[in-house]
Structures are given as structure tokens and as C-alpha cells.
Amino acid sequence: MTGRFDPFAVLSLDDLRERHSAKWRHYPADVLPLWVAEMDAPLAAPIAEALQRLVATGDAGYPGDTPYREAFASFASDSWGWDPVVTRTRAAASVIAGYTDALVEAVPAGGTVVVTSPVYPPFYSYLQQAGLTVRESPLDANLRLDLGALDEALAGASGFLLCNPHNPGGTVHTRAELKAVAQLAARHGVQVVSDEIHAPLVYEDSTFVPYLSVDPRGIAVHAASKGWSLAAIPAALLVFGPDAGAGLATYDSGKHHGPTYWGAVAQTVAYSEGREWLADALASLDRNRHLLGSLLAEHVPAIRYHLPASTYLVWLDCRELGLGDDPAAVFLERGRVALNSGPTFGAGGAGHARINIATSPAILTEAVDRIAASL
Numbered sequence: 001m002t003g004r005f006d007p008f009a010v011l012s013l014d015d016l017r018e019r020h021s022a023k024w025r026h027y028p029a030d031v032l033p034l035w036v037a038e039m040d041a042p043l044a045a046p047i048a049e050a051l052q053r054l055v056a057t058g059d060a061g062y063p064g065d066t067p068y069r070e071a072f073a074s075f076a077s078d079s080w081g082w083d084p085v086v087t088r089t090r091a092a093a094s095v096i097a098g099y100t101d102a103l104v105e106a107v108p109a110g111g112t113v114v115v116t117s118p119v120y121p122p123f124y125s126y127l128q129q130a131g132l133t134v135r136e137s138p139l140d141a142n143l144r145l146d147l148g149a150l151d152e153a154l155a156g157a158s159g160f161l162l163c164n165p166h167n168p169g170g171t172v173h174t175r176a177e178l179k180a181v182a183q184l185a186a187r188h189g190v191q192v193v194s195d196e197i198h199a200p201l202v203y204e205d206s207t208f209v210p211y212l213s214v215d216p217r218g219i220a221v222h223a224a225s226k227g228w229s230l231a232a233i234p235a236a237l238l239v240f241g242p243d244a245g246a247g248l249a250t251y252d253s254g255k256h257h258g259p260t261y262w263g264a265v266a267q268t269v270a271y272s273e274g275r276e277w278l279a280d281a282l283a284s285l286d287r288n289r290h291l292l293g294s295l296l297a298e299h300v301p302a303i304r305y306h307l308p309a310s311t312y313l314v315w316l317d318c319r320e321l322g323l324g325d326d327p328a329a330v331f332l333e334r335g336r337v338a339l340n341s342g343p344t345f346g347a348g349g350a351g352h353a354r355i356n357i358a359t360s361p362a363i364l365t366e367a368v369d370r371i372a373a374s375l
């Protein structure tokens with residue numbers, strides 16, 4: 001690894017404790033935080049420089065002619081061999097806003113949207129707040145899609161919010177699985193919305209399959225927010241498949257918030273000039289996912305570790321520790337280390353915890369020491 005840039009080696013623990021973001025401020029200062037999806041890395045240099053230029057010139061207006069959609073289309077083509085149709089993409093304020101708006105437009109009021117649990121908690125909360133009913137279809141024991149369960153859950157539903165790749169745990173759905181999803185959705189007359197925010201973070205030994213490459217009826221939501229850790233300045237792109245029914249027209253007839261100008265600029269630069277940084281970050285995350293496996297095997301072998309195929313949001317099966325439904329609460333109280341609580345991810349979350357490995361090996365090692373010390 002000589003000479004490679006490691007984005008997670010730049011900031012010390014003291015530097016990180018100067019941050020005022022949720023990850024570093026939600027818990028008291030004696031807690032080591034490895035929970036919410038923020039990276040312990042500086043911004044990619046091209047993004048930082050673009051933002052500095054905006055600040056320096058006071059260029060802080062409404063979104064102008066930033067080639068956000070074109071930059072994404074070029075990234076998608078080069079990364080995944082998929083060519084989204086630029087005229088069928090729409091910019092949204094954030095991924096959550098994008099998938100919520102798309103589903104509200106596609107699903108009748110009060111209608112049912114299926115999610116595959118355990119899954120990112122805002123898959124429930126925002127849809128419920130928007131008046132939709134969320135129905136769970138559990139993943140199998142290996143965190144893969146259970147197509148039989150999905151078939152049953154889709155009966156009578158109007159929407160399916162797919163997480164591709166899946167958070168938590170990083171499952172990368174295969175082309176065969178996604179084709180089966182598309183067939184089920186067509187049979188049940190269900191609109192699939194695929195949240196693909198984690199797509200840039202797929203490790204080399206797996207292949208990301210864009211949902212729209214198997215289902216022309218689908219709608220996908222993309223963003224650079226996770227790959228380049230840009231939660232502070234969100235933006236997202238909805239991509240409507242060529243046969244997404246009335247999808248695009250219905251969406252266009254509604255009122256939707258778009259991204260801020262700075263959000264669109266940051267993500268445009270990420271897709272076009274941030275690719276080397278992303279490759280470096282992924283190489284460090286790849287090292288970390290294996291490091292976590294060996295640290296747990298050595299210090300807490302009772303935790304079943306699921307090696308992620310993508311993302312830095314790793315799912316830990318702690319049931320053998322006998323700590324009850326919420327082991328993260330025990331790690332926090334006794335070990336002063338913050339992970340996400342498994343039960344917040346819905347059915348299948350009890351006895352589990354999610355850990356964020358987008359940090360330095362030293363912090364990861366300290367976290368596992370604290371987990372071990374809490375037992």
C-alpha cells in the first residue's frame with residue numbers, strides 16, 4: 001500500500017472531536033462514536049477547492065447551470081456500464097426527499113410500500129409521515145433478498161422501496177435477484193423505487209447492478225452523499241426508467257424541493273473529479289472491513305461478523321452474547337462506544353448492532369477493545 005493516499009489517516013482523534021456534526025456531538029466526549037453514516041475523513045480535494053471558490057466569491061445563490069445530471073450520467077457509464085437517460089433524471093433535495101416524493105406520487109394515499117428489513121430506519125419514518133403504510137419483507141439469514149417472502153409481501157402493495165446496495169450490511173444484489181424483483185413487481189403491479197446511494201461504495205470483489213438496467217419500469221435514486229461523505233450539503237438525482245409509466249409526468253406535476261446550489265456543485269465535482277479520492281477511500285475501507293473481521297475474531301469471537309460487499313455500515317450479529325434486544329445500548333453504557341441499535345432497523349434487528357468503519361484503524365481497534373471491555 002506504499003504511496004497510496006489514505007483519507008482516514010489525515011485527521012487525528014483530537015481533530016475529529018473538534019467537529020460539530022451529529023456523529024461527534026450526539027454523545028458525551030468520553031464516548032467513541034462509530035454510528036451515523038459520516039466518514040472520519042477530510043473532503044476530497046477537488047470538492048473542497050470548488051466549495052472554497054464559491055465561498056471566496058460569495059457565489060451563494062440559487063442552483064444555476066451546474067452539469068450535475070451529466071456528471072452523474074458519465075460516472076454511471078464509466079463505473080457500471082449503465083447509461084441513464086439525462087432527460088429522464090430530476091434533481092432532488094436529498095435521497096430521502098427523492099424516494100419519499102417518488103413514492104407519494106406513485107402510490108395511492110394510504111397505500112402500502114414494501115421494504116426489506118432490517119433496513120435504514122428512515123425507510124419507515126418518512127413514508128409513514130407521508131401517510132403511506134410500510135410493510136416489511138424480511139431478508140434471509142445471509143441478508144439476501146428472500147424472493148418467496150417478497151412475493152407474498154408485494155401482494156396488494158403499490159410500491160417497493162429497494163435498498164441497492166443494502167444498508168445495513170452492504171449486500172450487493174445480483175442481476176438474477178434484481179431481474180426476479182422486476183418480474184414480481186410487474187406481476188403485482190408494484191412501482192419499484194431503488195435507493196442506490198451506496199452504489200459508489202462497492203468493493204472490488206462484487207459488482208453493482210443498477211436496478212434500471214434490469215427494469216425499465218423502475219425509478220432509481222442516486223447521490224454522491226455517501227461515497228464522498230457530503231451529508232452537510234445534500235443533493236440527489238431521481239432517474240425514471242423508460243417505461244416508468246406515468247412516473248415522470250406525475251412527478252413533474254407535483255411540487256418538489258431541489259438541491260441547494262452548493263449541494264449540486266459538490267456532487268457534480270465528486271462524480272467528475274473525485275474518482276481518485278473515491279478509489280483511495282474504498283481501498284482503506286476494504287482494509288478496514290477485513291481488519292474488523294480479524295479484531296472481532298480475536299477479541300469478541302461470539303459476535304457473528306458479516307463481511308460487507310459494499311458500504312462501511314457493517315452489521316454485527318451479537319445474539320450469542322446474550323445482551324438482549326439492543327446490544328448497542330450495553331456497549332454504550334459499559335464500554336462508552338456508540339454503534340447504531342439493531343432494533344431501529346425493523347424486523348430482524350433485535351440482538352444486532354451496526355458499526356461504521358469509515359475511520360482509522362486505530363479508532364476501529366479502540367472500538368473493538370471497548371466492545372470487548374463491556375462484556
Ligand SMILES: Cc1ncc(COP(=O)(O)O)c(C=O)c1O
Nearest residue numbers: 037094095096120167197225234
Ligand atoms: C440507504 C440510505 N438512503 C438515504 C440516506 C440519506 O440520504 P440523504 O441524506 O441524501 O437523504 C442514507 C444515509 O445514510 C442511506 O444509508
